[in-house]
Amino acid sequence: MALLEVENLRTRFATDRGVVRAVDGVSFTLEQGEVLGLVGESGSGKSVTSLSLMRLIREPPGKIEADKLVFDGVDLLKASESTMSSLRGGKMAMIFQDPMRSLNPVLTVGRQLTETLRRHLRLDGDAARRRAIELLEMVGIPLAEKRLNSYPHQFSGGMRQRVMIAIALSCNPRLLIADEATTALDVTIQAQIVDLVKRLTRDLGTAVIWISHDLGLVAGLCNRVNVMYAGRIAETGSVRDVFYRPSHGYTVGLIGCTPRVDRVGAPLTLIEGRPPDLIRPISLCPFLPRCAVAIDACNKTMPAMNTIEAGHAARCHADLSVFHQKGAA
């Protein structure tokens, strides 16, 4: 049985200007221990998708709907708030983008670690403290015992993200959602954090949804990747499929604007324009106004999700085989 099944997830927000369809019909499944990448630019619905899974969207103004939203046998749409809060931080955990701001500045790191342990594992003060030290050592924080009494501002950005990871993994979650977890860190620290998450989740058998706009990072980390655009999945497939045989105009554009070591000096392409206003109803491919490979059919009908090969599908009319790398199939 899949760990997570998402079918036709729709998350909307009522605003003064109208209803924003931040996520509009997203479907995917996640197996136990699988690492899934969620890629797309700001506003494409990656974060809202993950916050919807945790039901951390404020309702109202938000509204989460889906045909199916089942995590580890629990129907998240019908789950009570108390069921949700025992899942959050327990079986499903999350790390966020900015470690400078996602830890509480006035509580010690120890307190922020142990409160999760006390809440979900029912550990008492002493046991929680011992476990907290173990966790800090696990994420590579030296002098863990002393550091328990430190406040977040006494840690560097990378160290804080390690603390966040320790908190997230403290109760052995089945699913870890990392929302742009390395975006705010500098490159060398990024690599350390990615390695840490990779190693720990593999050891614990935790499934990961890794949200990022960094294609290279997702390529090195994930089994599968969903490319999101305008609140929908534009393309889905294994990392190899999506990167070597991109089958959506947006994916092609994204890959074109990522610098690569093996093509030093090659010009980077640019995706002109801006993503669509999600308040307006979308009747054609939302990427059409910015698309460099659009064909006549794109101006007539909304493309359906076309299967390119097993496990690889894209919502695109155009034949993009010219962009596919030879020999990669």
Place this chain on the structure above:
Amino acid sequence: MNRHFVKRLAQVPLVMILVTLTIFIVVRSTPGDPIQIMLGMQTSPDAVEALRKEFRLDQPVLVQYIYWIGDLLRGDLGRSIRLNVPVSQLLAERFPISLRLASAAMLYAIALSIPLGIFAALKRNSFIDYLCTGFTVAGFSIPNFALAMILIYVFSIQLGWFPITGIGASEAEGAGFWPQISPYILPAVALGTLQTAVLTRLLRSSMIDVLSQDYIRTARAKGLANTTTLLIHALKNAMIPFVTMVAIQFGYLIGIQVTIEYVFAIPGMGSAILQAVVTRDFPVIQGFTLIIATFFLFANIVADVIYGLLDPRVRY
């Protein structure tokens, strides 16, 4: 923290010199002669001159100032010209009453503003929030003596719940708990409503700000109970500016009681100063103003220290 505290304390003498100088200059530059006012126009010039000499009013202003500072350093606040008693004795009678009233007003302001501020922030743009806004606007706009009149009319005259006067009355001394505190209730409400409005608004806005912070989302993503998220994660942050403001406002409360004292016939510091100003009783004006200024200064230092204690990021 400690170094900062020491630094703040080191500034105290300089501030005090400026304070005493300002008080002295302002007091001495008001027209009117205390001796003349006390003795009236019919007195012989010799008697006036003798008294002027006794109170050193015949000396140049700078010399008078130096005498005053010299006395202050020896712990002597001088004698009241009109009442012919030591200023310190007057102060001993009146300061405790003012302090008690200020404390009562602050207690009332804190007790009301914390729940109001939290509810208004949580239920933003709801009925409770609008009610709260209405209350704060009223608190800001109604002069405290007018509020005092309304309170007296409703709660003392119509309902008869609280006495109108009685603070500092000798019959209340040694009486039970209720006769001792009941005269403080209406004055405290009248005096503290402005502070309640200030604090409610502050807590509401800082709570709204804190609730939108990333660490609150983290707390919710950790599956913590709502009350834990709210009372530990949010309130602890939102209380930092609040507690600082409490300390500052407390210093302020000591100095603004005069109208309330008149309405409720309270023998506090405000009415004593006013009386002293009317009769140009220089030593009393100077002594009382100095005490209020000192109190205000220390309230600010305490606010600073508390800020440092509450916010671990602040290390001076």
